[in-house]
Amino acid sequence: MKRVILICLAAILSFCSCGANFEYAREDFFTMSTYATLVADGAEKSDIDMVKETLLAIEKKFSATNENSLVYRYNNGKRDILDDECMYVINAANKVACDTDGAFDYTLGSLVRLWNINGENPSVPDKNALDEALLHTGYKKVVIDSGVSLEDEGIMLDFGGIVKGYAGDAAVVRLKKAGISDCMLSIGGNITMLGTSQSNKIKGQTGWTVAITNPYDKQNVLGYITTTDCTVSVSGDYERYFVQNGEVYHHIFDSKTGYPAQTDLRSVAVICDDGIYADALSTALFVMGKDAALDFYAKGLYDFEAVFCTKDGKVLTTDGIKDLFIPEKTAAYINGKNIEFTK
Ligand code: ADP
Ligand code: MG
Numbered sequence: 607m608k609r610v611i612l613i614c615l616a617a618i619l620s621f622c623s624c625g626a627n628f629e630y631a632r633e634d635f636f637t638m639s640t641y642a643t644l645v646a647d648g649a650e651k652s653d654i655d656m657v658k659e660t661l662l663a664i665e666k667k668f669s670a671t672n673e674n675s676l677v678y679r680y681n682n683g684k685r686d687i688l689d690d691e692c693m694y695v696i697n698a699a700n701k702v703a704c705d706t707d708g709a710f711d712y713t714l715g716s717l718v719r720l721w722n723i724n725g726e727n728p729s730v731p732d733k734n735a736l737d738e739a740l741l742h743t744g745y746k747k748v749v750i751d752s753g754v755s756l757e758d759e760g761i762m763l764d765f766g767g768i769v770k771g772y773a774g775d776a777a778v779v780r781l782k783k784a785g786i787s788d789c790m791l792s793i794g795g796n797i798t799m800l801g802t803s804q805s806n807k808i809k810g811q812t813g814w815t816v817a818i819t820n821p822y823d824k825q826n827v828l829g830y831i832t833t834t835d836c837t838v839s840v841s842g843d844y845e846r847y848f849v850q851n852g853e854v855y856h857h858i859f860d861s862k863t864g865y866p867a868q869t870d871l872r873s874v875a876v877i878c879d880d881g882i883y884a885d886a887l888s889t890a891l892f893v894m895g896k897d898a899a900l901d902f903y904a905k906g907l908y909d910f911e912a913v914f915c916t917k918d919g920k921v922l923t924t925d926g927i928k929d930l931f932i933p934e935k936t937a938a939y940i941n942g943k944n945i946e947f948t949k
Pocket of ligand 2: 766767768839841884885886887888889
């Protein structure tokens with residue numbers, strides 16, 4: 607799911623000594639049902655193993671499909687005590703759900719399971735089954751205090767829209783504690799960064815340069831952002847979907863209808879200091895659509911920036927990022943027309 611392509615020349619030099627002072631480690635691996643890349647200046651094998659173990663432990667806890675995971679067990683009636691880490695993620699998920707009026711909703715497990723978009727041969731579910739699944743959703747039916755209780759025992763939690771962002775935060779904090787000051791961890795469409803890439807250091811720049819994929823042409827990009835100490839998270843309709851009778855059905859649902867969100871956006875990239883919020887907000891803004899997303903940004907509830915790509919071939923940036931975003935002017939839309947960049 608490489609929706610964000612890392613532009614990092616130095617990263618190609620995996621595990622090689624680059625001059626007397628530093629060693630650049632790069633590791634590509636599969637985790638949390640997606641591809642991950644870690645690039646870390648000065649990292650040793652033990653640091654890389656620590657990152658992998660951290661992500662594996664988070665997957666084992668939060669996976670909605672692994673039968674041994676805590677969330678799977680919880681969803682299937684084994685109401686184990688939710689530990690501090692679960693409570694941290696649930697509290698963040700619930701905050702975004704409340705603040706976005708359910709555009710982000712972590713209780714869509716029954717819908718996600720029914721649509722089974724990541725499974726083999728997905729198809730549009732039967733209307734009755736959809737209505738039944740929809741009945742057992744809704745973050746307002748979750749009561750959170752020191753623990754969690756459900757007003758509807760049929761609710762299934764699903765953290766697919768937030769947990770990769772959380773995992774990026776958790777792994778990078780640990781790398782920092784281990785003494786790493788320049789690293790980048792990409793998990794699917796989420797890139798968490800610390801410090802500066804080697805190639806940018808050479809150029810005298812600070813930060814990492816990430817490229818935002820063009821949803822109309824996945825091998826190419828919409829543009830670049832050089833930033834650091836934050837996460838860039840992308841949600842879109844172009845990675846996980848199926849087509850039935852000419853209609854595209856993607857994996858981000860509208861909690862009000864139970865269907866894939868009907869939105870005027872193809873993708874949203876959110877840039878935020880906290881990966882957990884970058885991830886949840888990118889999902890929420892995609893569901894909201896462009897105008898509601900811009901209104902949400904203007905409310906200032908969260909400190910974030912965003913890059914939107916619309917279904918009519920336009921790219922828009924929020925005020926705080928417009929000078930940082932470098933458009934790829936040749937980026938193509940449908941029938942070879944150029945994407946239009948507006949600030
Ligand atoms: P990805 O997981 O591909 O990076 P997102 O972060 O946007 O993309 O999350 C999509 C996942 O979140 C879905 O696969 C599903 O598990 C869950 N999800 C789907 N719709 C919503 C929604 N409206 N709110 C919260 N989570 C959702
Ligand atoms: Mg998300």
